[in-house]
Amino acid sequence: xxxxxxxxxxxxxxxxxxxxxxxxxxxxxxxxxxxxxxxxxxxxxxxxxxxxxxxxxxxxxxxxxxxxxxxxxxxxxxxxxxxxxxxxxxxxxxxxxxxxxxxxxxxxxxxxxxxxxxxxxxxxxxxxxxxxxxxxxxxxxxxxxxxxxxxxxxxxxxxxxxxxxxxxxxxxxxxxxxxxxxxxxxxxxxxxxxxxxxxxxxxxxxxxxxxxxxxxxxxxxxxxxxxxxxxxxxxxxxxxxxxxxxxxxxxxxxxxxxxxxxxxxxxxxxxxxxxxxxxxxxxxxxxxxxxxxxxxxxxxxxxxxxxxxxxxxxxxxxxxxxxxxxxxxxxxxxxxxxxxxxxxxxxxxxxxxxxxxxxxxxxxxxxxxxxxxxxxxxxxxxxxxxxxxxxxxxxxxxxxxxxxxxxxxxxxxxxxxxxxxxxxx
Amino acid sequence: xxxxxxxxxxxxxxxxxxxxxxxxxxxxxxxxxxxxxxxxxxxxxxxxxxxxxxxxxxxxxxxxxxxxxxxxxxxxxxxxxxxxxxxxxxxxxxxxxxxxxxxxxxxxxxxxxxxxxxxxxxxxxxxxxxxxxxxxxxxxxxxxxxxxxxxxxxxxxxxxxxxxxxxxxxxxxxxxxxxxxxxxxxxxxxxxxxxxxxxxxxxxxxxxxxxxxxxxxxxxxxxxxxxxxxxxxxxxxxxxxxxxxxxxxxxxxxxxxxxxxxxxxxxxxxxxxxxxxxxxxxxxxxxxxxxxxxxxxxxxxxxxxxxxxxxxxxxxxxxxxxxxxxxxxxxxxxxxxxxxxxxxxxxxxxxxxxxxxxxxxxxxxxxxxxxxxxxxxxxxxxxxxxxxxxxxxxxxxxxxxxxxxxxxxx
Numbered sequence: 051x052x053x054x055x056x057x058x059x060x061x062x063x064x065x066x067x068x069x070x071x072x073x074x075x076x077x078x079x080x081x082x083x084x085x086x087x088x089x090x091x092x093x094x095x096x097x098x099x100x101x102x103x104x105x106x107x108x109x110x111x112x113x114x115x116x117x118x119x120x121x122x123x124x125x126x127x128x129x130x131x132x133x134x135x136x137x138x139x140x141x142x143x144x145x146x147x148x149x150x151x152x153x154x155x156x157x158x159x160x161x162x163x164x165x166x167x168x169x170x171x172x173x174x175x176x177x178x179x180x181x182x183x184x185x186x187x188x189x190x191x192x193x194x195x196x197x198x199x200x201x202x203x204x205x206x207x208x209x210x211x212x213x214x215x216x217x218x219x220x221x222x223x224x225x226x227x228x229x230x231x232x233x234x235x236x237x238x239x240x241x242x243x244x245x246x247x248x249x250x251x252x253x254x255x256x257x258x259x260x261x262x263x264x265x266x267x268x269x270x271x272x273x274x275x276x277x278x279x280x281x282x283x284x285x286x287x288x289x290x291x292x293x294x295x296x297x298x299x300x301x302x303x304x305x306x307x308x309x310x311x312x313x314x315x316x317x318x319x320x321x322x323x324x325x326x327x328x329x330x331x332x333x334x335x336x337x338x339x340x341x342x343x344x345x346x347x348x349x350x351x352x353x354x355x356x357x358x359x360x361x362x363x364x365x366x367x368x369x370x371x372x373x374x375x376x377x378x379x380x381x382x383x384x385x386x387x388x389x390x391x392x393x394x395x396x397x398x399x400x401x402x403x404x405x406x407x408x409x410x411x412x413x414x415x416x417x418x419x420x421x422x423x424x425x426x427x428x429x430x431x432x433x434x435x436x437x438x439x440x441x442x443x444x445x446x447x448x449x450x451x452x453x454x455x456x457x458x459x460x461x462x463x464x465x466x467x468x469x470x471x472x473x474x475x
Numbered sequence: 476x477x478x479x480x481x482x483x484x485x486x487x488x489x490x491x492x493x494x495x496x497x498x499x500x501x502x503x504x505x506x507x508x509x510x511x512x513x514x515x516x517x518x519x520x521x522x523x524x525x526x527x528x529x530x531x532x533x534x535x536x537x538x539x540x541x542x543x544x545x546x547x548x549x550x551x552x553x554x555x556x557x558x559x560x561x562x563x564x565x566x567x568x569x570x571x572x573x574x575x576x577x578x579x580x581x582x583x584x585x586x587x588x589x590x591x592x593x594x595x596x597x598x599x600x601x602x603x604x605x606x607x608x609x610x611x612x613x614x615x616x617x618x619x620x621x622x623x624x625x626x627x628x629x630x631x632x633x634x635x636x637x638x639x640x641x642x643x644x645x646x647x648x649x650x651x652x653x654x655x656x657x658x659x660x661x662x663x664x665x666x667x668x669x670x671x672x673x674x675x676x677x678x679x680x681x682x683x684x685x686x687x688x689x690x691x692x693x694x695x696x697x698x699x700x701x702x703x704x705x706x707x708x709x710x711x712x713x714x715x716x717x718x719x720x721x722x723x724x725x726x727x728x729x730x731x732x733x734x735x736x737x738x739x740x741x742x743x744x745x746x747x748x749x750x751x752x753x754x755x756x757x758x759x760x761x762x763x764x765x766x767x768x769x770x771x772x773x774x775x776x777x778x779x780x781x782x783x784x785x786x787x788x789x790x791x792x793x794x795x796x797x798x799x800x801x802x803x804x805x806x807x808x809x810x811x812x813x814x815x816x817x818x819x820x821x822x823x824x825x826x827x828x829x830x831x832x833x834x835x836x837x838x839x840x841x842x843x844x845x846x847x848x849x850x851x852x853x854x855x856x857x858x859x860x861x862x863x864x865x866x867x868x869x870x871x872x873x874x875x876x877x878x879x880x881x882x883x884x885x
């Protein structure tokens with residue numbers, strides 16, 4: 051199907067490649083593991099961290115599922131000072147940022163803090179702490195340390211403050227697209243010369259109260275069979291499945307180190323990927339409870355792919371933030387079919403392994419795309435269903451090896467906030 | 476810069492405002508210029524939780540004004556942003572079909588988000604209500620929902636974002652919006668900030684001993700802290716060529732913008748004002764202007780000891796000996812701290828000052844502070860020709876942003 055940019059909007063294509071923005075480091079804190087090597091090893095082995103949440107109250111639909119980071123102890127990963135009153139999302143982000151910098155070959159001591167920007171995305175970070183503040187204040191005792199750390203700006207600002215990174219900080223909240231928006235802000239900071247190095251990512255933590263509310267709304271998948279702990283996934287229809295109405299909440303952080311190409315080359319860094327396309331938009335229908343519009347997504351993908359190369363043919367795989375909530379997933383599936391053709395391109399959805407990271411999902415998906423290109427392989431899905439293939443997507447069922455020169459990352463989540471990113475080797 | 480539109484200028488063609496001292500830009504500006512305070516005894520908090528007596532609430536705004544039958548989570552923050560946004564679009568002469576057919580982006584800055592929804596959840600829990608009764612509300616408490624609901628109401632197709640960079644968030648949005656116009660990411664941008672009066676914010680700032688027991692006295696030797704307030708302000712941004720093509724009345728040019736970071740402490744500003752200086756200098760650099768060309772500075776001016784001393788230091792470092800010649804006023808003396816809306820409201824003040832050649836006062840000023848030896852326009856607005864105005868803002872976590880507005884000469 052031939053498309054030109056003019057078919058879609060009279061807009062200039064986004065051109066991140068003009069200034070050669072590259073990724074040189076990855077840091078991951080996920081339910082599969084803290085640290086990129088262990089996470090990626092488990093991901094490629096087809097492991098899943100989704101399990102029955104034994105702590106959650108059973109509903110009429112069964113026992114809810116979740117993907118949490120087990121036995122998390124911040125002191126195992128961060129200096130012990132100053133950790134009191136800090137939300138887990140902040141800690142996850144700080145750990146992921148440190149790992150990403152180390153992966154990029156930076157030592158904290160060797161970095162010029164005034165030339166490092168921090169941009170993060172999240173949609174729920176700090177909310178739990180706000181509820182705690184309200185509760186404690188009503189009870190007559192409020193620890194003053196809680197309030198300044200309760201904002202969603204906490205992850206970016208804590209990275210900046212604790213590591214003395216002072217070029218600029220930025221936080222974006224736009225649902226699943228938050229991480230890709232953070233990457234965009236980092237790209238702008240680098241292109242404008244405001245920073246030499248940027249840490250961009252996304253983060254979310256799972257709060258019992260938010261989680262329980264999502265369960266009550268019917269947005270969390272529940273396991274009908276709770277007698278098989280560790281293997282509940284078969285009861286979740288999963289992403290791109292017309293019968294799925296719920297997701298599995300997850301938590302974690304993903305950070306990328308970004309630089310201008312010449313900066314990375316000058317210091318002899320290993321360049322993992324280059325940003326070669328980006329776009330964002332909004333689908334008001336989703337928010338209004340109406341059927342989402344595949345055309346908005348289709349146009350957004352075309353604009354993302356419009357620059358430099360031959361459009362859809364230049365992409366080898368899609369890493370999607372599809373959640374398992376079918377109206378949104380099916381609109382994305384339709385858009386992917388229109389752009390790439392039926393079964394035209396391998397599609398992977400990390401949600402099947404680590405749950406829905408929400409504001410952290412698209413940064414995590416971008417990291418997955420970079421790792422897939424680096425190693426020439428795609429993680430598979432651990433959900434035993436071929437429903438996604440029935441909606442004519444080449445949904446990767448098993449981990450596989452194939453050469454990947456370029457990946458499309460889609461963040462077409464449930465709130466209507468949309469973004470896409472193309473990464474190339 | 477991507478420079479899809481090299482040589483292009485970003486202009487403001489519409490403004491909307493809700494503040495404790497006036498609903499609508501005309502009322503807000505007139506009262507601000509005349510030094511009329513919007514601070515009243517607080518109604519937004521139960522008497523038994525009251526630690527400070529005064530704040531800035533918008534009493535006459537009906538938060539149910541925009542019917543949203545399919546949007547049960549359009550909270551007060553969203554309602555306020557929507558009201559300000561519609562006023563701004565109306566002034567810009569842009570109707571909803573135009574907004575919906577163009578690549579229109581929405582950027583709303585905030586500190587507390589839809590905190591009233593969050594507080595409502597707690598109230599339900601306290602009452603022992605089952606999760607089903609407040610589950611939908613809690614979905615609306617997610618930070619992005621403030622903009623998402625407004626974007627859905629307006630039927631937007633462009634980027635819809637919340638920029639929750641706390642008390643500098645309005646300026647962050649204007650800066651980001653200007654970048655989006657220049658890069659071709661958007662044709663029209665609605666950018667600003669919104670924060671409803673927040674019980675959580677009130678309690679949090681009280682716990683930090685940052686709230687004044689009576690009035691807000693920016694730059695005064697006897698200043699005792701901030702007052703918690705609510706407000707919203709939105710600006711319509713577009714490329715100059717876009718505005719001229721459609722025959723719009725251009726109110727001002729967004730001549731420069733800059734972000735900065737202290738990288739120092741979550742609540743205390745950097746002792747040399749690193750992030751604030753960086754933001755102001757970046758804004759001037761983008762504009763190609765020098766500090767000595769500034770005619771007016773709209774201060775962050777919260778009324779805390781640390782902020783006002785540091786901001787004075789920043790202004791004196793930026794301007795050198797000329798610092799005492801440039802009028803600097805803080806409208807927070809009249810409004811209190813409207814959080815994420817503050818710098819967006821202050822952007823409107825800058826633009827009105829450019830248009831009318833008048834600047835608002837810093838009220839409640841009685842005792843000069845040697846650390847803040849600036850011309851703070853004490854207690855009375857004045858006539859003053861302004862062609863370049865700097866709007867400064869700082870926030871928790873070292874988030875700093877500045878915007879620079881210039882008179883539009885065509």
